[in-house]
Amino acid sequence: MINSQNIHDGAPIRRRSGRQRRKQLAGLLFIAPALILVATFFVIPLGMAFWMSLHNWPLLGRPRFIGFGNYIRLTQDAQFWSSMRFTVYYTVIVTIAIFAVAFPLALFAEKAHRFTKFYRTAFFLPVVVGFGSASLLWAWLLDVDSGLFSPAAEYLGLMTTRINLLADFDTTFWSIIIMVVWKTAGFNMIILLTGLQGISTEVQEAARIDGASSLQRFRRITLPLMRRTIALALILSVSGSMLAFDQFYIIADGGPQNRTVTAVYWIFSQSFGSFRLGYGAALSMVLLVILVFISVVQLRLLRNPEGM
Template sequence: MTLADTVSLPSSRPRPRRRPQRRSQWKGFLYIAPAMALVIVFFILPVLFTFWMSLHRWPLLGGTRFIGLGNYIRMASDSRFYAALGFTAYYTVIITIAIFALAFPLAMFVERQRRMVGVYRTAIFMPVVVGLASASLLWVWFANVDSGFLNPLLAWLGIVDLKTNFFASFDSAFFVICLMVVWKVAGFTMIILLTGLQAIPTELGEAARIDGANRWKRFIYVTLPLMRKTMALSLILSVTGSILAFDQFYIMTAGGPQNKMISVVYYIFNQSFVSFNLGYGAAMSLALLVILVLISIFQLWLLRVGEDRP
C-alpha cells in the first residue's frame, strides 16, 4: 500500500453552490416583503416627508419657502408649546395611574373562574368598542347641567347640593374627562393584563402557598415579576395613547376653560390647520415622535431592571 493510498488528497473539484439555502432566504424575504412595503409606505416615507416639511415655511395655501431649522428654533422658544407639553405630561401621569388602579383589580377579579365571569368580562370590555369621539359626545350629555344624570347622581350621593356646570372650571372638567377615558380604556387594559395573568402557571402559586406565602406575598413575589412584559406592553400603550390625546379635549372642552386643556396634539392641530402653518406643525410632530420613542425606551428599560437577577 502506497502513501497515496493512505492519505486522501483534497479534491480539486469545485464545491456545489448552496442553492437551497439561498432559495430559502429569498422565500423568507418574499414573506416579509408585504410588511416591509407597508412600513415603508405608511411610516418611513411620511416621516421623511414630514421632516422635509419641517424645514420649510409651508402655508396651507400658497408657495413654500425653505427656512432650514427656523421652525425648530421657533419651537425652542414657544412658551405655549411647553405649556401644552406640561399639561399633556400631567394628564398622562394621572390617567395612566387611574387606568392601572382600576384595570389590574378588574383583571384579577375576572381571571378567576366564577359564576357569570363571561358576563363580567363582556360588560367591562363593552365601552372599548365605542369610538372615542362618540364616547366624548356621550359624556358631554351625561355631564350636562340640565339634562345629564351626573348632577342628580352626585346630589343623591351627597357630594353636591346644587347643579354644577362641570365644564366651567378646570378641575371639574378635567375630572369628567378623566372619568370618561378611564371608563372607555380600562376594559382594554384589563384584557391585556388578563392574558398575562392567565399565562402564569398555577403550579407556581400553589408551590408558594404550600411554602407558607399568603395572598399578598404571592402577588408581590410571584405575580408581579411574571407580569413584567405584559405590564410593559399595557404601560406603553397607555402612555402613548395619553400623550396623543386629542378627541376628548377638542370635543368636550375645546381646549378650555381659559385654554388650559390644550394637549400637544391639540396645539399641533391648531398651528397646522387653524393658523395654516404646516411646517411648524411638522416640526412639533417630529419632536413629539422623538419624545414618544425616548419614553418607550425608558419604560422598557425600567421594567427590565432586575429581570435577570437570580
C-alpha cells in the same frame, strides 16, 4: 476565515450558503407585504413630514424652505411647552388610574365565577365605542343644564345648585380622567388577563404549599411573571395618552382658558386653525422624538433579566 475545509471542500459550503440565501429570500418575501405597508404608510409619510417641517408651508399658498426655522421657533412657543407639560401630567395620572382599575378587574375576571363571561363583556364594552363617540356622550353627561351628573346631583339633594363641571380646570381634568378610565380600563384588563392566565398554576400551587400568603404570591410570583405584559400595557397606555386629543377637543374644547390643550391639540390647532402645516409638522416631529424616548426608557426599565 479560510481554512483547509473551505479549500478542499468548497461545494457543500456554496450549497449551504445558497440554501441560506434562498431561506433569507423566502423570509424577506414573507415580510415584504408588511415592509411595503410600513414604508408606504409610515417611513415615507414620516420623511415627507420632516421635509415639510423644514419649510414655511402654509395650507394656502406656496411653501418656502426655511431650514430649521420652525424648530427654532418652537423652542420659544410657550403654549407648546405648556401643552407638553399638561400632556405628560395627564399621561402619568391617567396611566396610574387605568392600572389601578384594570389590574383589580383583571384579577377579578380571571377567577371563575358564575358570571365571569358577563363581567368580562361588561368591563370590555366601553372599549368598542370610538373615542369620538364616547367623548360626545360624556360631553352631554357633563352638561350643566341638559346633562346627567349635575342635574341628577341637584335632584338627589347632593348639591344645592348645579355645578358646571367643565368650568373649572380640576373638575374638567378629573371628569376626563374618569371618562378615559371608563373607556380604556377594559382593554388593559384584557391585556393583563392574558398575562395572568399565562402564569402556570403549578407555580402558584407550589408557593401556596410553601406557605406564601396571597400578598406574597402577588408580589413575588404574579408581578414578576407579568413583567412583559405590564410593559406592553404600559407602553400602549403611555403612547396613547401622549397622543390624546379627541376627549379634550370634544368635551372641553381645550378649556377652561386653554389649560387642557394637549400637544396633539396644539399641533392640530397650528396646522388647521392657523394654517401652518410646516410648523405643525415640526411640532409633530418633536412629539415623535419625545414619544420614542419615553418608550425606550420604559422598555429599559421594565426589561427583565432574560431580555424582552
